[in-house]
Structures are given as structure tokens and as C-alpha cells.
Amino acid sequence: MNIIHTEASCGWGGQEIRILTESKGMMARGHHVTIISPAEAPIHAEAIKRGIPAVALPIGRKKLKGMFALKRWLKQNPVDVINPHSSPDSWLASLACVLMSSPPPIVRSRHISAPIPNNGPTRWLYETAARHVVTTGEKLRQTLIRDNGYPADHITSVPTGIDTEQFFPGDKQAARQQLSLPQDKLIIGIVATLRSWKGHDYLLQALAALKRDDVMLLIVGHGPQHDNLQQRITELGLTPQVLMPGNQDLVRPWLQAMDLFVLPSYANEGVPQSILQAMLCGLPIISTPIGSIEEAVQHEHTGLIVPPKDSVALQHAISRLLDDANCRQQFGATGLAYALEHFTLARMVDKMERIFLEACR
DSSP states (O other), rough: EEEEEEOOOOOOHHHHHHHHHHHHHHHHTTOEEEEEEESHHHHOOOOOOOOEEEEEEOSSSSSSHHHHHHHHHHHHHHSSSSEESSSSHHHHHHHHHHHHSOOOOOOEEEOOOOOOOSSSHHHHHIIOSSSEEEEHHHHHHHHHHHHOOGGGGGGGOOOOOBOOTTTTOOOOOEEEEEHTTSSSSEEEESSOOOOOGHHHHHHHHHHHHHOOOOEEEEEEEEOHHHHHHHHHHHTTTOOEEEEEEEEOOOHHHHHHHEEEEOOOOOOOOOSSHHHHHHHHHTOOOOSOOOOGGGGGGGTTTTTEEEOTOOHHHHHHHHHHHHHHHHHHHHHHHHHHHHHHHHHHHHHHHHHHHHHHHHHHH
């Protein structure tokens, strides 16, 4: 197949990483994949870096210029299926296809748990313009069926798959030595774009309440909340205990160096890739019941679930796991086995390939 992904977002996070990972998986099976995005979007440069064909078009906003640019490109480059990922490019792709005599089918991906408006135009976008809709978790799928009234057979849940050759358990001491991290600390970690809803501030509050000198926090990632978080770390007196190394091309050793992974999100989640990566590295997880997180983090089985925006509950959960090495090991082992069964790259590509083929028929 000749598959086109469109992405309007000029941000960087799990959604963009999934597009790139899925694209490489499809290319490995002999399909041709192209990613269309604004020139300034990080995914454009990253696609080129990873050897994925990339086209820059002005699709970052819902404007006629972008719609006509996309329509012209599609007429000059016939494709088998279009997979839009954000709202602006979904609208532009759908309207461009309306103006074409023989448009390709659209498979719309829905990555986050933010509510979708219940109005006529949005219903047209999801039910009529899109041949099929893919969500990144079953809870997201059920929400579209229950709250928006979309037909169940029109939507499929395809959780993000992680490359098991890139994420796996490793030697903790060796990872810490490689990263110049202390060997005598218990290390809590979070890997996420620094956005407010990822819950970093609640994690910092929980860490401050612990009042433990033997604990260190790794905040891996970058984003719009960077300066605010640095200020918050200073206000809470946590500077000696917190390290913010920024974005990392190779995340695996940072995960392997941790004792515990925490993601206290309070909005806009599917199944976060960082949680799945941490599970494949054998880490116990603490998170919240947002989006489809509970499809990966099963309370008292692969980790602990705490209420969102509750730093006290988060503190208690962290304290419990820091004090119980056996529980950490048990949750980590169970999470690793569960991720290997349900969240691999091959499983994701298998499902997406079938959906694309069916849409083409």
C-alpha cells in the first residue's frame, strides 16, 4: 500500500513518536509511507532523520491554503489510504477528498481522551468522511460510542506498540554508571513532554512531602512547562534531589537506571508510550485512571493507580513502593510480561495493516 500520514501538530510527544514508529514498521513490510506535516513541525525533521519520506505542506491550521495544497499534492501523488492524526489535518484532508473525483479512503486516528463536540460537522468528520476510526485505547473507543453515538463497528482500538528490541530490562548499576547517576539512591523517574496535564507539579509536591534524602527524581523530557518546573523545584527546596536532563534520543538507559516510574497525568491521555516503555524495562508503575492508562497499569497487578491531582495519595503510593523492594520487583515482572503480550510493535502494525487493507477494499 501507499500510505499517507498527516500531522498538523508542531509539538513533540507520544503521538508523533507513534506515527514515526508505525511508519517504520509498515515500511519494513514493504509498504510505502509518506508523512505530511508543516515544515516547522518536529516530526518533519525527525521523519527525514529516520529515513521516512516526508513532505512539508501548510496544514498546521484549518485554512483554505492548506486544504488546496493538500488536494494538489494528492492529485499529483495518488495514494491508497490517508491517516490523519490531529484536528486541523483531519479537516483539511477530509475537505480535500470531498473535492476529488476519486479520493482515497481516510482512516482517522484519535490519540487522546479530550472530549469531541457533539455537533453535525464533527459527526460528519468522524462518521462520513472517515472510512474508519482508530483509537489508542479501548476506553477512548467506548467513549466515542457512548458519548458521541458513533457506531461500534466503525471504531477499532489499536494501542501503541513498542519496539522490544529498543526497550528491555538492563543492568541498573551499569545504566547509572553510564549516565553518571548515584548508585546509593532510590530513583523515581518520569519521561514525558513537560506539559501541565502530565502532572509533574503533583509529583514534585509528593517528593517534597516524602522528606527523604535517599531519593532522587529524574524528569526526562522538555516542553512548555520547563521554566515553571525549575522554579517550582527551587521553591520546594528540591534542587539537590531533582535532575532534568531534557529530551533524550536514547531513553532506554534512563529507564533502566530507575527504581520506579511515575506518570501522574490528569488529562489528554490514551495509553502513554512512556508507561509502556517503562513496563518493557521491567519497572513498576504509578499512574492515574486517565484515558486508557488502566489498560496497561492494572492496580495492584502491574502497578498502582492513584486519583489525579492528589499529591497526598501519590506520596503514599511512592512511599509504599520505595519501602518494598519485593513489591517493586513483582509489579515490574508482571508489567513486563503484560507489555510483551499486549503492547508490541508487531501487534500494533498487524492491526493497523489490516485496518488499512480493509479501508482500501
